[in-house]
Amino acid sequence: MLEVRDLHASAGGREILKGVDLSVKAGEVHAIMGPNGSGKSTLAHVIAGRPGYVVTQGSVHYQGQDLLAMTPELRAREGVFLAFQYPVEIPGVSNVYFLKAALNAIRKHRGESELDAMDFLSLVKEKARLVDIDESLVKRPVNEGFSGGEKKRNEIFQMALLDPRLALLDETDSGLDIDALRVVAAGVNQLRRPERAMVLVTHYQRLLDYVVPDIVHVLLDGRIVKSGDKELARELEARGYEWLEAPAAP
Amino acid sequence: MTPVAQETDTYRADFEAFAAGRPASDPAWLRRQREEAMATFQERGFPTTADEEWRFTSVAPIARTAFRRPAPGEAAGVRSEDVTALGFGDGFGGPQIVFVDGRLARGLSSRIAEDGLQVGSLGDVLSRDPERLEPHLGRAVKAAAPPFAHLNAAFLEDGAYVFVPPGLVVEKPIHLVFLTSRGEGPAVTLSQPRTLVVAGRNSQARIVESHGGVPGASYFANAVTEILLEDGAALDHYQVQRESEAAFHAALTAVVQGRASRFRSHSFAFGGRIARHDVQQVFAGEGGECELNGLFAVAGEQHTDTHTVIDHAHPHCTSRELYKGILDGKARGVFVGRIVVREGASKTDAHQTNKNLLLSREALVDSLPQLQILASDVKCKHGSTTGQLDPAALFYLRSRGITEAAARSLLVSAFAGDVVGRVGIPALRAVLERHLQERLPGLRDREIQEAVL
Numbered sequence: 001m002l003e004v005r006d007l008h009a010s011a012g013g014r015e016i017l018k019g020v021d022l023s024v025k026a027g028e029v030h031a032i033m034g035p036n037g038s039g040k041s042t043l044a045h046v047i048a049g050r051p052g053y054v055v056t057q058g059s060v061h062y063q064g065q066d067l068l069a070m071t072p073e074l075r076a077r078e079g080v081f082l083a084f085q086y087p088v089e090i091p092g093v094s095n096v097y098f099l100k101a102a103l104n105a106i107r108k109h110r111g112e113s114e115l116d117a118m119d120f121l122s123l124v125k126e127k128a129r130l131v132d133i134d135e136s137l138v139k140r141p142v143n144e145g146f147s148g149g150e151k152k153r154n155e156i157f158q159m160a161l162l163d164p165r166l167a168l169l170d171e172t173d174s175g176l177d178i179d180a181l182r183v184v185a186a187g188v189n190q191l192r193r194p195e196r197a198m199v200l201v202t203h204y205q206r207l208l209d210y211v212v213p214d215i216v217h218v219l220l221d222g223r224i225v226k227s228g229d230k231e232l233a234r235e236l237e238a239r240g241y242e243w244l245e246a247p248a249a250p
Numbered sequence: 251m252t253p254v255a256q257e258t259d260t261y262r263a264d265f266e267a268f269a270a271g272r273p274a275s276d277p278a279w280l281r282r283q284r285e286e287a288m289a290t291f292q293e294r295g296f297p298t299t300a301d302e303e304w305r306f307t308s309v310a311p312i313a314r315t316a317f318r319r320p321a322p323g324e325a326a327g328v329r330s331e332d333v334t335a336l337g338f339g340d341g342f343g344g345p346q347i348v349f350v351d352g353r354l355a356r357g358l359s360s361r362i363a364e365d366g367l368q369v370g371s372l373g374d375v376l377s378r379d380p381e382r383l384e385p386h387l388g389r390a391v392k393a394a395a396p397p398f399a400h401l402n403a404a405f406l407e408d409g410a411y412v413f414v415p416p417g418l419v420v421e422k423p424i425h426l427v428f429l430t431s432r433g434e435g436p437a438v439t440l441s442q443p444r445t446l447v448v449a450g451r452n453s454q455a456r457i458v459e460s461h462g463g464v465p466g467a468s469y470f471a472n473a474v475t476e477i478l479l480e481d482g483a484a485l486d487h488y489q490v491q492r493e494s495e496a497a498f499h500a501a502l503t504a505v506v507q508g509r510a511s512r513f514r515s516h517s518f519a520f521g522g523r524i525a526r527h528d529v530q531q532v533f534a535g536e537g538g539e540c541e542l543n544g545l546f547a548v549a550g551e552q553h554t555d556t557h558t559v560i561d562h563a564h565p566h567c568t569s570r571e572l573y574k575g576i577l578d579g580k581a582r583g584v585f586v587g588r589i590v591v592r593e594g595a596s597k598t599d600a601h602q603t604n605k606n607l608l609l610s611r612e613a614l615v616d617s618l619p620q621l622q623i624l625a626s627d628v629k630c631k632h633g634s635t636t637g638q639l640d641p642a643a644l645f646y647l648r649s650r651g652i653t654e655a656a657a658r659s660l661l662v663s664a665f666a667g668d669v670v671g672r673v674g675i676p677a678l679r680a681v682l683e684r685h686l687q688e689r690l691p692g693l694r695d696r697e698i699q700e701a702v703l
Contacts, residue, residue, distance in 0.1 A: 048649050049648075049649070050645050050649075051641065051645065052641075071648070071653075071654065072645060072648040072649050073648045073649075073651050073652060073653050073654065073657075075649075076648070076649055076650055076651035077651045081649075082649050084646065084649075087646070088640070088642045088643045088645075088646040090640075090643045090646065090647070090661070090664065091664065092663075092664025092665065092667040092668065092702065092703050093647075093660055093661070093664045093701055093702065093703065094700070094701045094702070094703050097697070097700040097701035098647065098650070098652065098660065098701040099650070100697060100700065100701075101652060101656070101695070101697035101698050101700070101701055102647075102650040102651040102652055103651075104697060105651045105652065105653075106651045109651075141703055142646075158650065162650065162651070
């Protein structure tokens, strides 16, 4: 579903990704781990299309299409979803109504009928239950005044609502207490599907106790230096990242 | 002879002809007031950017233009469709009075006189019962008012008159429409709308002033609105300025608030090539409340300038001011807000905020909040911010499938939302939202509109 080949990307003139290769198939859950500054979040943002990054080399293909040639909104309509590490507060914009516009744009793109207010609100009810988020919360301005945990739940709620094919979760576990982590993880697990791929970007192994990945990658200094199964995550937790020397630049 | 004098000389000549042609029924006090206003205008001339109050706004194009005041009856061809075309809505459920080139257009207006409420023409009152205007007319326009206000006063002959008798609560909004005609021949029309509002003791009313003209037409609309609130009166005043983008617009809203009165102003400036709005308010008694809300949204080569003065001349008064600016293209905006707390005006509580949003690299705004505090035991706060659309918010919305154009419009509309949201007349709010939509293409999507809180 997702083929990343020799991806180099920089921001502000500094190279952050230095040749990432990643292959994700439908139904798989991948975890990308690495210390701060290794390029994990950059990878997620480049895939989602955040302006400000320059891809200097390599390619990203999604369902056979050149993802890098698409606008962020087109990627979203094609089924790419990014759960933000720091969800943005947008005063004056209704969370639920902006999601209605987003969902209907995505549905229209897929050739599906648009949902009317009634159908949409019953969908909201259903998906809000999934992440145990208060319905009144999702109707407020986007993320405004939300606690850290509420913001993360709102991200997973949005993911459930928008029904993506490729979900990128950028440090969705960070800053959550254990109860919130369980709720978020349970939500993510319920969204695992044979036709959906997920990439979890995380600093700690903690989330992976609840959402068990198929493949774990270690990203160090802009490259994937090691891949393995879920045991690799435990090893990283026990030994840290130091034993994985970043390879010298070619 | 200085260039300024040359520029005002033609106005003097025009004034002499105008004054000579006025009927003998004009009261002496009014003739004197006009003379004084003309003398002040001529003495001060057109302001230049060397003048502190006009340092950000050059009116040289106005000074250079030869204007012509249309003769009465000249604009008789204006029809109700022309009024509708201005997009101010079909009234707001109350009386709607239309003025063309500053004169009452009787055929286009509904008038009202119920329970003593008077909404009609100043010219009518001047010819029938001028004495009732004498204590009020011209009172709020101080000598320090902008020169254009004196030019307006010099040629005062008609305008809108609203008198709300003591104790009356007027439920339906009063709509005053001022439109400038294209006039005849090549000369550029000068229209000088005038409004006098007298809100009696403990009365309550809402007034909407709409200003517009033929789209694309070049003209000068020079308006003065005087609002006198007697003790305990409550008045909401709305001003919607949608002049042609080739037009000049100057407006003074002069407000005098009696004891424990409450005044709320909502100013929306969308039009004009060069537009200047002065709001000059004064608390003339204790315990008053004043709220000034404003939004200007300009693009292209437009220049819009707002100067406000809130004068806490008495103790225990509260003022709240929120002005927001949205600037695109090469537009230029100015906000100068002055709050004066006079000696002895203790327990003053004043907040002022100006926030501006620049949508292009070439747009520019000058924001100068000013506090002048001469009293002790007061609470005053002011702040000003100017920024661009938050790129993080834009990406967030786009990452959910919203197009860039729609995301931008949504954020701009949300920015304007807290000023538009304070409009207490739903039909007017809808009109304003429509004006904003015209400027923000992405907002034509109904679902995007729904997302604006």
